[in-house]
Amino acid sequence: MPQPVVQIRDLRFARGERVIFDGIDLDTLPGTVTAIMGPSGTGKTTLLKLIGGQLQPQSGSIRVQGEEVPKLGRPALYRLRKRMGMLFQSGALLTDIDVFDNIAYPIREHTRLPEALVRHLVLMKLEAVGLRGAAGLMPAELSGGMARRVALARAIALDPLMVMYDEPFTGQDPISMGILVKLIRELNNALGLTSIVVSHDVRETSAIADYAYLLSDGRVMDHGKPDDLWKSGSEWTHQFLHGEPDGPVAFHYPAPGFRDDLMSGGRV
Amino acid sequence: MNTRTVEITVGLFVALGMAALFMLAMQVSNLSTLGSNDGYEITASFQNIGGLKVRAPVTVSGVRVGRVDAISYDFKTFEAVVTMKIGSEYQGFPEDTSASIFTAGLLGEQYVALEPGGSMTNLVNGSRIQLTQSALVMEQIIGQFLYSAAGKKPEESQNKPAGLQETTQAPQQTTEAPQQTTEESQKTTEESQ
Amino acid sequence: MLDAFQGLGRLALHFFQRLGRGHLFLLQTLASVPGMLLRPGLVVRQMYSVGVLTLVIILVSGLFVGMVMGLQGYNTLVDFGAEESLGVLVALSLVRELGPVVAALLFAGRAGSALAAEIGLMKATEQLSGMEMMAVDPVQRVIAPRFLAAFLCMPLLAATFSAVGIYGGHFVGVGLLGVDDGAFWAQMQAKVDWYDDVMNGVIKSIVFGFIAGWIALFEGYDAVPTAEGVSGATTRTVVHTALAVLGLDFVLTALMFGD
Numbered sequence: 001m002p003q004p005v006v007q008i009r010d011l012r013f014a015r016g017e018r019v020i021f022d023g024i025d026l027d028t029l030p031g032t033v034t035a036i037m038g039p040s041g042t043g044k045t046t047l048l049k050l051i052g053g054q055l056q057p058q059s060g061s062i063r064v065q066g067e068e069v070p071k072l073g074r075p076a077l078y079r080l081r082k083r084m085g086m087l088f089q090s091g092a093l094l095t096d097i098d099v100f101d102n103i104a105y106p107i108r109e110h111t112r113l114p115e116a117l118v119r120h121l122v123l124m125k126l127e128a129v130g131l132r133g134a135a136g137l138m139p140a141e142l143s144g145g146m147a148r149r150v151a152l153a154r155a156i157a158l159d160p161l162m163v164m165y166d167e168p169f170t171g172q173d174p175i176s177m178g179i180l181v182k183l184i185r186e187l188n189n190a191l192g193l194t195s196i197v198v199s200h201d202v203r204e205t206s207a208i209a210d211y212a213y214l215l216s217d218g219r220v221m222d223h224g225k226p227d228d229l230w231k232s233g234s235e236w237t238h239q240f241l242h243g244e245p246d247g248p249v250a251f252h253y254p255a256p257g258f259r260d261d262l263m264s265g266g267r268v
Numbered sequence: 269m270n271t272r273t274v275e276i277t278v279g280l281f282v283a284l285g286m287a288a289l290f291m292l293a294m295q296v297s298n299l300s301t302l303g304s305n306d307g308y309e310i311t312a313s314f315q316n317i318g319g320l321k322v323r324a325p326v327t328v329s330g331v332r333v334g335r336v337d338a339i340s341y342d343f344k345t346f347e348a349v350v351t352m353k354i355g356s357e358y359q360g361f362p363e364d365t366s367a368s369i370f371t372a373g374l375l376g377e378q379y380v381a382l383e384p385g386g387s388m389t390n391l392v393n394g395s396r397i398q399l400t401q402s403a404l405v406m407e408q409i410i411g412q413f414l415y416s417a418a419g420k421k422p423e424e425s426q427n428k429p430a431g432l433q434e435t436t437q438a439p440q441q442t443t444e445a446p447q448q449t450t451e452e453s454q455k456t457t458e459e460s461q
Numbered sequence: 462m463l464d465a466f467q468g469l470g471r472l473a474l475h476f477f478q479r480l481g482r483g484h485l486f487l488l489q490t491l492a493s494v495p496g497m498l499l500r501p502g503l504v505v506r507q508m509y510s511v512g513v514l515t516l517v518i519i520l521v522s523g524l525f526v527g528m529v530m531g532l533q534g535y536n537t538l539v540d541f542g543a544e545e546s547l548g549v550l551v552a553l554s555l556v557r558e559l560g561p562v563v564a565a566l567l568f569a570g571r572a573g574s575a576l577a578a579e580i581g582l583m584k585a586t587e588q589l590s591g592m593e594m595m596a597v598d599p600v601q602r603v604i605a606p607r608f609l610a611a612f613l614c615m616p617l618l619a620a621t622f623s624a625v626g627i628y629g630g631h632f633v634g635v636g637l638l639g640v641d642d643g644a645f646w647a648q649m650q651a652k653v654d655w656y657d658d659v660m661n662g663v664i665k666s667i668v669f670g671f672i673a674g675w676i677a678l679f680e681g682y683d684a685v686p687t688a689e690g691v692s693g694a695t696t697r698t699v700v701h702t703a704l705a706v707l708g709l710d711f712v713l714t715a716l717m718f719g720d
Contacts, residue, residue: 054593078598079596081593081594081595081596084594085594086591086594088587088590088591088594090586092588092590092591093588094588094591094592095583095586095588105597106595106596109602110596
């Protein structure tokens, strides 16, 4: 069994009083697409920030390629981040420079390649996401889907070993969604990446994931190959994946009996 | 906005700022007169320097020739020692030049006025001016006025504080102890009658 | 009752936390400043948006302040027969106080608020986060050039303000009200000291530039990444910078011009 790229053991993280993660175990094998799914607000984005070292856990271990991320000093952390690509929900493009410069940014910052070579690299990345013609546009002129694709091109600009996708499908029209789904899978295979996709678009994500983790209430509720999860017996998993309105996650917010409430006459 | 235009405008902006500073230096302030530090130092001792400050002007016949560099106190002679820097272009003050502390206008700042004497030898770097006249002190002037209004006899001038004598007479030599000044002034008062 | 104390305690802790964060931020920024010598292009770009674009309001305000001083100064001095000293009055007021202080306040209003809003929006749109994940230190690439630009532009703006103001005072006093041209400049040159007055004014403006840059950039960097958060950061920048400049002005004046 090959060494996992990302290995999380017994992760505990709280924001103030609120406990976000209460003992998470997670593995991502190299060359695979790992999905992390769960209801809104479970802290999926927070998990990506923890892996990237932007947040510190209270306890537990987060290893990326064997290195303990929370214990890394600044220079070592920055070196590690050069090998990670991250696609933010909004794209997070730099708004004052055009598409070409956005993708060239990490290349120019971290390498001393001549401009001619930089140009080739940028055009290659743009070609991979299908936006070579948009190289001269400003981020403000891009649609949401196009911005995400540019951000994806930027994330793979330095040929990282892994890419993290934060809710890539949210709010996309069917065609954009289809494009992104295809890109994530194909780039993963073509570049030998390890991808982590955080999403609650269960259908799309399950279609491209090799392995999935379902998180809720700060714990891993279930994990396995997507096919197994869909056929799984667990009630919660079933409700979540099939999108059933009622089940282990109740429809009704806890409240006293309806009849008594109506009869009491006072304010709620 | 391309890089070239940006850089040109920033360059113009910095040039404008520098020009403003230059204008402030030349047109507005006294930088042009501060100029060279070369000149020669002379000292003078005063009983009372009044409100004289460092960098106060030193003038001769109203022309500014230097400035006060330092003010200190001599515990041996119990007098204030004023060190002045005279511009090197103003050479040739006689050794018996006197120094007085005057006030510019009625309530203005105080400055040192030199009055050339008649000696053959000149003041050089490190020379000490012997003849000095201290600054006017408000209280003493008022006291003199009150006394002269109250008592008419000149003999009562004994009661007058030492410094006042000097204002009514020619500049005197500064002496070792205040008592001697009073005695000397009493002698001159009697002599002049 | 106890709630009030609790609230007060929380407020105090929050205040000190913020103060601590602000100082750590300043140290981080200062540490990145030497690196800027290798990337002058970034600083030049920021000097354009911070300095050049503030120049117009500085020029116009300086001119009008100088002209008003000429007018008001004349009206007061003429009662004492001292209208020849108008030059001294205008020059000393501008060079010692009004130049550095008013230029700093105008700077806070125009450039400071722009900086805070820009950084705040970059934070809200996750651009700063994105840069971090690309292994680019946002403090080095984004904050330090702007800080250096503010620091370098302030003395230039203050000097320009003073210079334009003096010419404004000259225009009103000599041109319109009949003060003698020679006396205007001669008295000024005698009374305005390069070290004590002009240089002290320049030192003041450098300190103000430091403070204005620091406050604007920190407010943006620390802003809550929402619309209200950025708007709050922008207004706080102007208010805090104004208070800091006026307070520091008193302290510096006491140090420089007191005994």
